[in-house]
Amino acid sequence: MIRLSDHLxxxxxxxxxxxxxxxxxxxxxxxxxxxxxEASVTQLAESLINVKNKVHQCTVCGNITDDEICRICVxxxxxxxxxxxxxxxxxxxxIEKTNDFSGVYxxxxxxxxPLDGVTPEQLNILSxxxxxxxxxxxxxxLAMNPDVEGEATTLYLTRLLKSFPHVxxxxxxxxxxxxxxxxxxxxxxxxxxxEGRVRI
Amino acid sequence: MIRLSDHLxxxxxxxxxxxxxxxxxxxxxxxxxxxxxEASVTQLAESLINVKNKVHQCTVCGNITDDEICRICVxxxxxxxxxxxxxxxxxxxxIEKTNDFSGVYxxxxxxxxPLDGVTPEQLNILSxxxxxxxxxxxxxxLAMNPDVEGEATTLYLTRLLKSFPHVxxxxxxxxxxxxxxxxxxxxxxxxxxxEGRVRI
Numbered sequence: 001m002i003r004l005s006d007h008l009x010x011x012x013x014x015x016x017x018x019x020x021x022x023x024x025x026x027x028x029x030x031x032x033x034x035x036x037x038e039a040s041v042t043q044l045a046e047s048l049i050n051v052k053n054k055v056h057q058c059t060v061c062g063n064i065t066d067d068e069i070c071r072i073c074v075x076x077x078x079x080x081x082x083x084x085x086x087x088x089x090x091x092x093x094x095i096e097k098t099n100d101f102s103g104v105y106x107x108x109x110x111x112x113x114p115l116d117g118v119t120p121e122q123l124n125i126l127s128x129x130x131x132x133x134x135x136x137x138x139x140x141x142l143a144m145n146p147d148v149e150g151e152a153t154t155l156y157l158t159r160l161l162k163s164f165p166h167v168x169x170x171x172x173x174x175x176x177x178x179x180x181x182x183x184x185x186x187x188x189x190x191x192x193x194x195e196g197r198v199r200i
Numbered sequence: 201m202i203r204l205s206d207h208l209x210x211x212x213x214x215x216x217x218x219x220x221x222x223x224x225x226x227x228x229x230x231x232x233x234x235x236x237x238e239a240s241v242t243q244l245a246e247s248l249i250n251v252k253n254k255v256h257q258c259t260v261c262g263n264i265t266d267d268e269i270c271r272i273c274v275x276x277x278x279x280x281x282x283x284x285x286x287x288x289x290x291x292x293x294x295i296e297k298t299n300d301f302s303g304v305y306x307x308x309x310x311x312x313x314p315l316d317g318v319t320p321e322q323l324n325i326l327s328x329x330x331x332x333x334x335x336x337x338x339x340x341x342l343a344m345n346p347d348v349e350g351e352a353t354t355l356y357l358t359r360l361l362k363s364f365p366h367v368x369x370x371x372x373x374x375x376x377x378x379x380x381x382x383x384x385x386x387x388x389x390x391x392x393x394x395e396g397r398v399r400i
Contacts, residue, residue: 002296003271004289005265005266007266008255010251011247011248011250014243014244017240018229019229020225027290029219031289038252041249044215048241049242050207051233052233054207055207064234065204070204092204
């Protein structure tokens with residue numbers, strides 16, 4: 001096939017590296033860019049660079065922030081003695097959406113996964129221990145994803161945290177999702193739901 | 201909802217301006233960018249700028265090119281007396297994929313659409329007339345999309361080109377697509393297919 005423009009092909013190639021963007025979509029996006037005014041393309045390009053250069057990890061909790069300490073850790077309304085441990089900043093967003101949690105977070109930056117080469121040392125676990133060590137009494141909620149990596153991380157953290165007598169540990173419930181259907185739930189979810197039954 | 205990072209939100213906003221990218225996908229892309237090494241993000245940003253700054257319209261046919269004249273117009277293997285008129289550069293790619301067309305193209309840059317404010321003056325029509333005027337005898341194939349705008353453009357061009365006695369005009373066939381099904385074809389397609397029947 002004839003190649004019309006190397007620069008355009010290059011952009012198609014770059015776009016198709018993004019997750020969920022196939023070659024066809026990448027091509028559509030590249031032609032869209034070609035038709036946009038220069039100012040909006042520059043804006044997108046600058047925005048990309050800004051995200052890499054100006055977004056950091058919060059020095060307290062490992063969440064993303066433009067400042068040194070993130071907006072949640074800085075807030076005086078948040079209960080600093082209730083720490084919810086999550087894998088990614090997007091998990092923080094998901095929990096924040098519920099408007100139900102008044103504590104603070106600790107973002108690990110992933111989950112333990114030997115297959116992907118993610119060891120506990122690469123996660124923000126040491127900073128979690130430091131943080132907890134500096135507090136008198138604290139409740140830690142483990143909110144990893146209920147998959148193999150998440151379970152491994154939960155197990156690992158539970159063992160570590162058990163050595164702190166002033167820490168009470170819990171994990172978020174696994175069970176049938178609201179609006180879900182017993183009949184169509186998988187066995188694993190259903191046995192977790194039975195196991196985690198709550199007295200009424 | 202709490203905003204974790206203005207820069208990240210800005211990038212989500214920029215991504216969601218792209219066609220077919222909703223807010224959720226934009227967010228996934230932005231977090232992906234956050235995790236990429238700086239070099240690859242810079243590469244994407246530069247590639248965006250390059251496409252705007254270094255990709256031009258071919259001065260002969262209006263197709264996109266990194267040079268003054270596009271690779272198809274420059275090629276000596278192409279029949280310069282057979283011009284296929286299309287709306288967009290992507291249409292050129294589609295026809296090139298068939299490996300069946302040995303002529304050259306003329307890219308209008310869109311189709312006449314009063315509702316979207318696209319008038320014939322905004323399309324590469326004058327350059328088409330100049331080009332045809334400079335040739336002795338030429339065959340023009342109109343290959344607009346078979347939608348309202350495309351039909352309007354075909355009609356408009358046909359009227360213009362009829363005034364050149366040395367031009368033979370044709371349009372690509374409309375009918376049942378290969379692998380298609382009479383039963384499930386819409387009425388418009390089916391009546392075009394009947395109308396455009398070919399003696400065997």
